[in-house]
Amino acid sequence: MKNKYRICIFGLGYVGLPLAIEFGKKIETVGYDINKKRISQLSKRNDFNNDIKPIEFQRSKKLIFTNDLNKIMSCNFYIICVPTPVDKKNSPDLFILKDATNKISKVLKKGDIVVYESTVYPGVTEEVCIPILSKNSKLQLNKDFYCGYSPERINPGDSSHTLKKITKIISGSNKFALNEIYKIYNKILLSRPYKVENIRIAEAAKIIENTQRDINISLMNEFSIILNKLGINTNSVLNAAKTKWNFLDFKPGLVGGHCIGVDPYYLTYKAKKIGVDPKVILAGRKTNDKMYKFIYLKLKEKLKKRNLNFRNLNILFLGVTFKENISDTRNSQSLKLVKLLLKNRSKIDIYDPFIKEINEIKKTTVISEWKKIKKYDLIIHAVKHKNFNIFYNKKNYIKYLTKKGFIYDIHNLFQKGKNVFFL
Numbered sequence: 001m002k003n004k005y006r007i008c009i010f011g012l013g014y015v016g017l018p019l020a021i022e023f024g025k026k027i028e029t030v031g032y033d034i035n036k037k038r039i040s041q042l043s044k045r046n047d048f049n050n051d052i053k054p055i056e057f058q059r060s061k062k063l064i065f066t067n068d069l070n071k072i073m074s075c076n077f078y079i080i081c082v083p084t085p086v087d088k089k090n091s092p093d094l095f096i097l098k099d100a101t102n103k104i105s106k107v108l109k110k111g112d113i114v115v116y117e118s119t120v121y122p123g124v125t126e127e128v129c130i131p132i133l134s135k136n137s138k139l140q141l142n143k144d145f146y147c148g149y150s151p152e153r154i155n156p157g158d159s160s161h162t163l164k165k166i167t168k169i170i171s172g173s174n175k176f177a178l179n180e181i182y183k184i185y186n187k188i189l190l191s192r193p194y195k196v197e198n199i200r201i202a203e204a205a206k207i208i209e210n211t212q213r214d215i216n217i218s219l220m221n222e223f224s225i226i227l228n229k230l231g232i233n234t235n236s237v238l239n240a241a242k243t244k245w246n247f248l249d250f251k252p253g254l255v256g257g258h259c260i261g262v263d264p265y266y267l268t269y270k271a272k273k274i275g276v277d278p279k280v281i282l283a284g285r286k287t288n289d290k291m292y293k294f295i296y297l298k299l300k301e302k303l304k305k306r307n308l309n310f311r312n313l314n315i316l317f318l319g320v321t322f323k324e325n326i327s328d329t330r331n332s333q334s335l336k337l338v339k340l341l342l343k344n345r346s347k348i349d350i351y352d353p354f355i356k357e358i359n360e361i362k363k364t365t366v367i368s369e370w371k372k373i374k375k376y377d378l379i380i381h382a383v384k385h386k387n388f389n390i391f392y393n394k395k396n397y398i399k400y401l402t403k404k405g406f407i408y409d410i411h412n413l414f415q416k417g418k419n420v421f422f423l
């Protein structure tokens with residue numbers, strides 16, 4: 001191993017920042033991000049994603065933050081953690097990844113190693129990124145510089161599966177790269193990195209992990225749609241089925257965000273390119289993407305039975321982030337549900353302790369303190385943030401309901417009562 005590696009983490013979001021913090025505890029590390037505001041806040045030890053506590057910044061003594069490319073020139077081990085979204089047609093949008101790679105290619109020197117952590121379809125590192133690096137730098141792969149891919153598995157909002165604790169898959173452009181990448185990551189991880197034979201295996205492993213989860217949730221969503229029509233409680237069925245040793249414990253729900261709801265499209269894109277029709281994956285995506293509409297229609301049906309409509313109700317909406325215990329609203333299905341309700345001129349207060357304001361929605365009040373909650377005709381439990389468990393108890397939730405008020409709980413966590421309906 002080289003005597004002195006100096007790490008650059010390129011892109012300091014949910015993936016890049018925890019990595020930068022851990023590396024900065026052991027090795028000289030520069031955290032680079034294009035977003036000046038992000039750099040300015042991080043330099044003041046403030047993570048607006050609420051992922052990293054100030055004490056962790058303090059412990060990361062060898063870490064500096066910058067948005068100046070000149071300051072990453074002295075680095076020789078680059079880790080790319082920039083977003084890999086999809087476009088309006090759900091095709092991979094590699095613009096940011098290419099831009100980041102272009103920038104790295106300008107500072108690339110002999111002996112440097114570049115590792116990609118951004119989620120991609122199998123082949124992107126070798127077919128898209130490495131050619132940019134070689135062409136611009138005039139350096140040759142595995143002679144002058146080296147590459148690798150190591151997918152990120154962190155789960156924002158999950159305090160048990162943190163970066164240090166999870167097994168990290170690593171791959172390299174040759175044996176030397178693989179061993180160097182192994183040694184570097186091994187410095188910050190509690191369990192040994194898992195080596196795979198080549199970069200494509202590592203890329204594919206990540207993409208199928210999230211696709212499998214998407215499909216399993218979509219199956220549960222489809223079960224819940226069928227069981228709903230049959231008038232059977234989905235949760236009771238799942239609890240019963242779960243008593244079988246090999247029944248997989250997935251739950252129906254709203255799939256949003258930028259991983260599970262996006263990554264399968266990277267795989268289906270590549271599948272189609274090579275002439276495979278990924279029917280199952282796309283069917284799962286379709287089911288999950290429509291789930292918020294199903295919930296909306298269920299609600300509408302319930303109101304109709306009570307001679308009510310959305311317009312004359314005061315609604316409290318619990319949670320608008322794309323999943324529990326985080327502040328991220330990107331591609332949030334519960335936010336889509338709020339928008340649908342607003343189209344029907346509903347009066348909605350949103351209670352989400354992880355959110356201060358929602359720029360996309362103007363006509364609602366966002367409450368971030370439960371003491372400020374009034375009485376409502378309808379409470380919709382959309383995201384199971386840990387703070388919401390105060391409501392689950394019957395004695396507590398009754399206080400927030402008007403006389404005829406009721407609750408629609410898509411997670412089956414409220415205590416049963418005549419005013420509570422489940423997905």
Ligand SMILES: NC(=O)c1ccc[n+]([C@@H]2O[C@H](COP(=O)([O-])OP(=O)(O)OC[C@H]3O[C@@H](n4cnc5c(N)ncnc54)[C@H](O)[C@@H]3O)[C@@H](O)[C@H]2O)c1
Pocket residue numbers: 010011012013014015016032033034035038081082083084096099100117118119120152153154155156258259
């Ligand atoms: N968030 C997750 O749970 C998660 C988990 C595993 C993998 N991933 C993957 O990791 C990658 C990053 O995801 P994330 O959630 O950290 O994204 P993010 O949006 O939270 O952070 C990305 C960061 O990159 C910066 N950035 C954007 N364009 C840039 C550029 N051209 N140059 C430098 N910096 C730039 C942004 O300002 C931002 O701070 C994606 O490919 C994602 O699919 C995410």
